[in-house]
Amino acid sequence: xxxxxxxxxxxxxxxxxxxxxxxxxxxxxxxxxxxxxxxxxxxxxxxxxxxxxxxxxxxxxxxxxxxxxxxxxxxxxxxxxxxxxxxxxxxxxxxxxxxxxxxxxxxxxxxxxxxxxxxxxxxxxxxxxxxxxxxxxxxxxxxxxxxxxxxxxxxxxxxxxxxxxxxxxxxxxxxxxxxxxxxxxxxxxxxxxxxxxxxxxxxxxxxxxxxxxxxxxxxxxxxxxxxxxxxxxxxxxxxxxxxxxxxxxxxxxxxxxxxxxxxxxxxxxxxxxxxxxxxxxxxxxxxxxxxxxxxxxxxxxxxxxxxxxxxxxxxxxxxxxxxxxxxxxxxxxxxxxxxxxxxxxxxxxxxxxxxxxxxxxxxxxxxxxxxxxxxxxxxxxxxxxxxxxxxxxxxxxxxxxxxxxxxxxxxxxxxxxxxxxxxxxxxxxxxxxxxxxxxxxxxxxxxxxxxxxxxxxxxxxxxxxxxxxxxxxxxxxxxxxxxxxxxxxxxxxxxxxxxx
Numbered sequence: 001x002x003x004x005x006x007x008x009x010x011x012x013x014x015x016x017x018x019x020x021x022x023x024x025x026x027x028x029x030x031x032x033x034x035x036x037x038x039x040x041x042x043x044x045x046x047x048x049x050x051x052x053x054x055x056x057x058x059x060x061x062x063x064x065x066x067x068x069x070x071x072x073x074x075x076x077x078x079x080x081x082x083x084x085x086x087x088x089x090x091x092x093x094x095x096x097x098x099x100x101x102x103x104x105x106x107x108x109x110x111x112x113x114x115x116x117x118x119x120x121x122x123x124x125x126x127x128x129x130x131x132x133x134x135x136x137x138x139x140x141x142x143x144x145x146x147x148x149x150x151x152x153x154x155x156x157x158x159x160x161x162x163x164x165x166x167x168x169x170x171x172x173x174x175x176x177x178x179x180x181x182x183x184x185x186x187x188x189x190x191x192x193x194x195x196x197x198x199x200x201x202x203x204x205x206x207x208x209x210x211x212x213x214x215x216x217x218x219x220x221x222x223x224x225x226x227x228x229x230x231x232x233x234x235x236x237x238x239x240x241x242x243x244x245x246x247x248x249x250x251x252x253x254x255x256x257x258x259x260x261x262x263x264x265x266x267x268x269x270x271x272x273x274x275x276x277x278x279x280x281x282x283x284x285x286x287x288x289x290x291x292x293x294x295x296x297x298x299x300x301x302x303x304x305x306x307x308x309x310x311x312x313x314x315x316x317x318x319x320x321x322x323x324x325x326x327x328x329x330x331x332x333x334x335x336x337x338x339x340x341x342x343x344x345x346x347x348x349x350x351x352x353x354x355x356x357x358x359x360x361x362x363x364x365x366x367x368x369x370x371x372x373x374x375x376x377x378x379x380x381x382x383x384x385x386x387x388x389x390x391x392x393x394x395x396x397x398x399x400x401x402x403x404x405x406x407x408x409x410x411x412x413x414x415x416x417x418x419x420x421x422x423x424x425x426x427x428x429x430x431x432x433x434x435x436x437x438x439x440x441x442x443x444x445x446x447x448x449x450x451x452x453x454x455x456x457x458x459x460x461x462x463x464x465x466x467x468x469x470x471x472x473x474x475x476x477x478x479x480x481x482x483x484x485x486x487x488x489x490x491x492x493x494x495x496x497x498x499x500x
Contacts, residue, residue, distance in 0.1 A: 007084075010026045035214075089173060103157045122139070241430075282467065285467070303323045350394055418449065
């Protein structure tokens with residue numbers, strides 16, 4: 001790791017109407033280092049990324065220096081020319097185009113080329129992937145690649161743009177352990193070649209595994225920059241939130257009234273012979289490695305996808321629904337893993353997102369909104385779930401990850417479901433927001449709601465699940481009592497053991 005600065009930020013602030021998102025932030029990123037940017041949701045990380053990439057302009061008085069060249073603010077074109085490339089969680093790919101086209105075609109178009117040199121494009125893309133040490137056929141359609149390989153293609157695309165600083169926003173959120181290790185090897189290869197990486201993640205073990213230095217933001221303010229030897233888990237969390245926070249392990253409940261029964265549910269190529277019961281007022285955790293079939297089971301029960309065989313009962317009545325609309329009518333709610341693409345309409349307001357499931361309750365006979373009724377309902381759920389800022393008209397895109405997740409929760413709780421499916425509810429949100437989401441789910445279970453929680457984070461499963469189901473390769477391999485199960489118990493049933 002070198003000590004020469006690639007970029008230095010001095011007195012960077014950003015004000016939105018009624019909100020000071022960043023306040024006097026100053027730090028630098030060295031050439032050839034992996035630099036972690038850490039903070040709770042709402043700490044200002046996303047705002048800072050957008051300033052670095054030119055999407056936002058900082059308030060007057062800021063100074064940004066890139067390789068010694070000083071700017072009051074950066075435009076998107078200046079950021080790109082300086083080699084600053086952001087890899088967002090959604091990748092922004094064209095799934096029907098090839099790997100080569102996704103990597104290189106934009107570069108040719110930006111250069112004003114009217115004729116595409118397809119051979120040159122494929123060579124350029126293959127060279128970028130080879131530089132990463134990965135083997136991906138550049139003729140493969142992007143939509144056929146796994147999330148892990150799409151992540152690597154996104155990095156290769158950054159190299160084609162001659163990236164000098166790659167900003168990775170939650171790059172491991174949908175990756176398995178082995179895929180994370182591969183990504184980390186690639187990141188270290190880039191670092192050793194002189195490329196800087198700004199790494200944003202809420203998974204502290206991963207941050208410590210790969211980061212050279214850590215910059216911490218809290219409530220929009222700069223707290224400090226630390227070397228990896230200066231921090232441990234507890235100190236990092238304390239600096240992030242101003243106090244120490246741990247997962248609260250809730251007392252486990254034993255309820256006997258069967259609310260939902262699933263029998264011998266199967267879907268070829270996805271899962272086989274899935275049978276379990278969910279009791280009223282219970283949180284049933286489903287865990288296993290990425291690709292175990294957990295999400296596919298939830299989607300089949302909810303009617304997003306079809307299943308080949310099996311039987312589903314709710315309160316003793318067999319359900320034959322094969323669509324989400326029918327599932328919602330029966331009493332199901334579904335919070336998807338990807339809240340940005342599937343849970344929210346980002347350009348719409350908080351208010352619009354909350355009422356989308358209950359339009360029949362807040363609209364009159366001619367379809368006109370009853371503003372008094374809608375305002376009362378939105379206010380009720382914003383208050384109960386502590387959605388901040390308390391601005392119902394604010395676009396959901398402008399909220400932190402934790403508050404976006406609360407809006408998705410509010411949308412379904414307004415419908416008052418009997419059974420709530422929650423897929424990776426704290427993915428990409430900070431430790432404080434995780435604790436708050438856990439408390440909300442436990443409170444809902446105490447009120448009698450049945451909750452099925454899918455999570456890859458074993459501490460989360462152990463903290464709030466009353467019972468635990470483990471899946472591997474589309475099958476249930478074990479069921480445990482949440483009060484007595486350990487991480488070792490779960491992992492022994494989640495992974496394949498090899499004997500030599």
